[in-house]
Amino acid sequence: xxxxxxxxxxxxxxxxxxxxxxxxxxxxxxxxxxxxxxxxxxxxxxxxxxxxxxxxxxxxxxxxxxxxxxxxxxxxxxxxxxxxxxxxxxxxxxxxxxxxxxxxxxxxxxxxxxxxxxxxxxxxxxxxxxxxxxxxxxxxxxxxxxxxxxxxxxxxxxxxxxxxxxxxxxxxxxxxxxxxxxxxxxxxxxxxxxxxxxxxxxxxxxxxxxxxxxxxxxxxxxxxxxxxxxxxxxxxxxxxxxxxxxxxxxxxxxxxxxxxxxxxxxxxxxxxxxxxxxxxxxxxxxxxxxxxxxxxxxxxxxxxxxxxxxxxxxxxxxxxxxxxxxxxxxxxxxxxxxxxxxxxxxxxxxxxxxxxxxxxxxxxxxxxxxxxxxxxxxxxxxxxxxxxxxxxxxxxxxxxxxxxxxxxxxxxxxxxxxxxxxxxxxxxxxxxxxxxx
Numbered sequence: 397x398x399x400x401x402x403x404x405x406x407x408x409x410x411x412x413x414x415x416x417x418x419x420x421x422x423x424x425x426x427x428x429x430x431x432x433x434x435x436x437x438x439x440x441x442x443x444x445x446x447x448x449x450x451x452x453x454x455x456x457x458x459x460x461x462x463x464x465x466x467x468x469x470x471x472x473x474x475x476x477x478x479x480x481x482x483x484x485x486x487x488x489x490x491x492x493x494x495x496x497x498x499x500x501x502x503x504x505x506x507x508x509x510x511x512x513x514x515x516x517x518x519x520x521x522x523x524x525x526x527x528x529x530x531x532x533x534x535x536x537x538x539x540x541x542x543x544x545x546x547x548x549x550x551x552x553x554x555x556x557x558x559x560x561x562x563x564x565x566x567x568x569x570x571x572x573x574x575x576x577x578x579x580x581x582x583x584x585x586x587x588x589x590x591x592x593x594x595x596x597x598x599x600x601x602x603x604x605x606x607x608x609x610x611x612x613x614x615x616x617x618x619x620x621x622x623x624x625x626x627x628x629x630x631x632x633x634x635x636x637x638x639x640x641x642x643x644x645x646x647x648x649x650x651x652x653x654x655x656x657x658x659x660x661x662x663x664x665x666x667x668x669x670x671x672x673x674x675x676x677x678x679x680x681x682x683x684x685x686x687x688x689x690x691x692x693x694x695x696x697x698x699x700x701x702x703x704x705x706x707x708x709x710x711x712x713x714x715x716x717x718x719x720x721x722x723x724x725x726x727x728x729x730x731x732x733x734x735x736x737x738x739x740x741x742x743x744x745x746x747x748x749x750x751x752x753x754x755x756x757x758x759x760x761x762x763x764x765x766x767x768x769x770x771x772x773x774x775x776x777x778x779x780x781x782x783x784x785x786x787x788x789x790x791x792x793x794x795x796x797x798x799x800x801x802x803x804x805x806x807x808x809x810x811x812x813x814x815x816x817x818x819x820x821x822x823x824x825x826x827x828x829x830x831x832x833x
Contacts, residue, residue: 443607448512448523448583450504452746457500460703460745464495467704478718482708489725490711491704493734500746503548503739510554514583515607517600520592523583524576524604525551529558534570535637535831536610537823538601538628541575542619542643543689543753544710545810546582548739550575552816557823564817568831569824574613576604578620580752582743587752593759594620598627602635611635614827618642618811620756627762629770637830638773638799640823642811646776646786646794647676647765656680668787675784676765685709689757699750706750707741716781716808731807731814740813767794775800775826777819781808800826 469487473480507525514521525547528534537557541549553573555562560569577584579592579600601624605613612635617625622641629639647655651669654662655676665673689696699706711721724732744750762768765784774795778785780803788801802822807815 443515445513445515445607448514450507450512450583452500452504456746460500460742461495463703464491467491467702469704478715478722482712482718483722486711486722486725487704487708490707490734490737493725494703494707494738494742498735498738498742500742502735503742506551507547510551512583515604517603517607518596520579520587520600521585522576522579522600522604523547524574525554526608527554527558527573527575529570529572531560531567531570533567533831534558534572535827536572536574536605536608536613537827538574538576538605538613538615539812540601540615540617540621540624541578541581541812542617542621543581543756544713544740544744545619545621545813546740546743547575547577548736548743549810549813553812553820556817556820560824563820565820565824568828571823572610574605574608576601578624578753578756580755581749582747586749587755590759593756594623594627594762595631597624598631601628602631602633605635606633612637614638614640614830616640616642616823619809623760623762623764626768626770629772629774630768632772636772638775638797638827639770640775640777640800640826642777642779642819642822643782643809644774644776644778644786644791644794645763645765645768645770646790647672647767647784648790648793649763649766651790652676652763652766666787666789669789672784672787672790679714679783682715685712686757689754690760691758693751693754693758696751696754699744699754700748703741703745706745707738709750710741710744711737714783714809717810720781720808720814732810736813770795771797773797773799773830775822776802777811777822777826778803779807779809779811779815779818780804781806782811783809799829802826 472484511526513526514523539550541547557571558573561567579597580586614637615625615628622643625639625641626645628636655673658677661670661673712718720730720732721737723730725734774797776791791801792798804818807818811819
């Protein structure tokens, strides 16, 4: 990245994303790790890897239902579209489903059906799922979620990636999976000091993979997960063989800056690049949530008190995702069901992480969408309903070692959650060459 003054960095941090217990009871913890780390898993000190079980107190579930039953809703919007935000119709549908039909214990059971662990890294407890494939030659892969996300986004990937022969693949497609919760999210600890931005998280993920005994691994992510994944690549530990991202940081810095300001498209862009430029301009005009969390995350205190307030804020991430979610609650599931949406929202509510998760935007000092100097092998998947569709020309400039680039026929910002099989195929193909690295 180009040199930046502290004033510029502070401005970018505060004006957006840079510019602008136990899992499987029948399996012992030691058996889930490579042999080299069995002792570490049972050892003492901060390097302990402790089994973890999700067990939300029933009183918290009762309290949630009580709050939902006493929700005070606003009047209907004065427009016929979503230009004022989440429409009252969708809010009412979400509220009714949450209060009358939703069962948290189902997703809790699914989470506990795979091995969960906690380990302390850099003074903070990090929660993660660790699912080893039955195929010994599987490629270790750490997959990172974003906001407003959690580990429930990636859980649909577990079967297809770790057990490919049961999901249309071959033994050669197998991955060992590590799926951590970001600091301040889900069951990870909430930082009590500043400094937990993407760079520090990336360093923690490297420690995690080394602690698990992996001599080589790949990394994957979208949204914040893409930024963290790219920072792992920038730090380039010797064990890292390459990365995959489904929201690449490949927008040239000058293009990113111009689109943030809403200026006309610069001269010399191809038709495809002009289309992407227009997508960026549109996104930046409607990214209020990132401005709020990037400048005043603590002001979001209502997220700890109002479940419907938390939910409506979370589902209004971007226009295409909101459309998808609204259709789901209206009876037309397309990749996400109402329960999918509420699994994620309820996890935020029950862990009271609405504010702690928001602080990641305040901590960030990186240009979210621009190149960061990644030199390792990179695979890129472009989904049509992503915030923007990265042209291959820009991906090739951002990643001098681009090993895979593909545009998908469907899917959006939450690719693992919405289209797990498409993303699975992309990971199988995109990272195939790294298995012999």
